[in-house]
Amino acid sequence: MxxxxxxxxxxxxxxxxxxxxxxxxxxxxxxxxxxxxxxxxxxxxHQHAVHKKAVNPSHDWRVGQKVPTQYYGQSYKVDHKKFKKLSKPGKNQQWIKVNGDYVLTNVMSHKIIKIIGG
Structure with missing residues (x-):
């Protein structure tokens, strides 16, 4: 055994x-x-390589459209006082900067109010 x-x-x-x-x-x-x-x-x-397209807000996004969730973070927020071309955001509004473009968003609905090309 x-x-x-x-x-x-x-x-x-x-x-x-x-x-x-x-x-x-x-x-x-x-x-x-x-x-x-x-x-x-x-x-x-290189056939199977994944190419991530760079976002160009002034070309790819439209007023009224929701900003993708990846741009909700603090690192995208901009102080309007530091840039002459940015107006003071209203209540529940925030400027964000994505790839050189400035986007005014509603912080409650995350919809785009205005886009200014960089």
């Missing part, structure tokens, strides 16, 4: 050690395959 238990433990431990080793050649193949094709087909490697 003791020999049987040792044989089972040994076979399981061998399987656990062998599993990563069996996966390694596939990883090595894909890495070497990518390195080989790096010079011959650079366009193929």
């Amino acid at each position: 003791n020999i049987l238990v040792k044989a089972i433990v040994l076979s399981f431990s061998t399987a656990l050690v062998a599993a990563p080793a069996m996966a390694a050649p596939q990883d090595h193949y894909s890495q070497s395959h990518q390195i080989q094709n790096h010079h011959t087909a650079p366009v193929q490697q």
